[in-house]
């Protein structure tokens with residue numbers, strides 16, 4: 494089955510850190526199809542903001558038919574979503590994008606900032622040795638939930654949580670090694686991980702959360718430079734929304 498547009502009911506909506514919300518939606522048809530690393534587009538009820546906002550799937554519960562999304566309020570769209578209450582509804586489209594592919598036997602799972610949420614479902618589903626590295630600004634969220642699924646290492650910009658510095662500083666400090674890296678976070682973090690993975694011959698699947706418009710591959714608003722030629726546009730680029738958001742290190746420029 495492909496992507497599904499549906500009206501989802503809000504089952505739970507909590508604030509879990511400053512400006513960070515956890516939203517549980519009843520969305521059985523999408524939950525049945527979704528994979529870790531995929532995302533959904535959320536539609537604003539306000540017609541003046543027509544573009545849907547992409548948010549990664551943080552958890553999938555097929556038995557309950559629910560999706561969990563964890564998002565940070567940064568602008569008008571996410572501010573509007575933050576006002577949703579239980580029993581409200583929201584239109585969503587998904588599952589979108591390609592998601593992570595399980596491989597390897599010793600995984601390094603890395604999440605930075607608001608790139609942390611999609612790594613939770615991946616941590617749950619991967620069946621191998623898991624080392625989880627979480628990078629925060631100065632406030633922790635979701636760490637206890639990750640601790641159920643692997644060994645968790647932390648870093649923070651402020652130095653108040655784990656190693657002071659970036660997730661790469663934590664990897665070096667704790668001597669973390671593996672045969673596959675999965676990561677999601679800000680571009681400078683993905684760039685550093687990509688360079689590290691290529692220099693050390695480790696495969697890396699990296700999820701980009703760049704700005705998007707249509708979210709379904711039609712408008713080319715989200716292209717990034719790639720090493721091979723895209724079949725759709727016949728140039729050296731890839732659409733993050735459709736060809737990604739997960740790419741291998743070396744496949745695109747970070």
Ligand SMILES: Cc1cc2nc3c(=O)[nH]c(=O)nc-3n(C[C@H](O)[C@H](O)[C@H](O)COP(=O)(O)OP(=O)(O)OC[C@H]3O[C@@H](n4cnc5c(N)ncnc54)[C@H](O)[C@@H]3O)c2cc1C
Nearest residue numbers: 546547548549563564565567568569570571607702703704
């Ligand atoms: C595949 C994908 C998955 C994502 N998953 C999540 C997620 O799980 N949780 C989450 O909180 N956010 C996620 N994002 C980012 C989220 O889509 C944006 O934060 C959101 O669209 C902003 O909408 P807005 O109307 O609130 O802000 P806008 O008014 O559109 O923008 C407000 C500010 O946010 C910045 N901004 C807008 N979009 C992005 C973006 N994509 N990345 C970085 N900065 C942005 C703008 O430059 C501006 O400074 C994801 C993005 C993509 C592409």
Ligand code: FES
Nearest residue numbers: 706708712713734
């Ligand atoms: S957002 Fe339109 S092609 Fe990606």
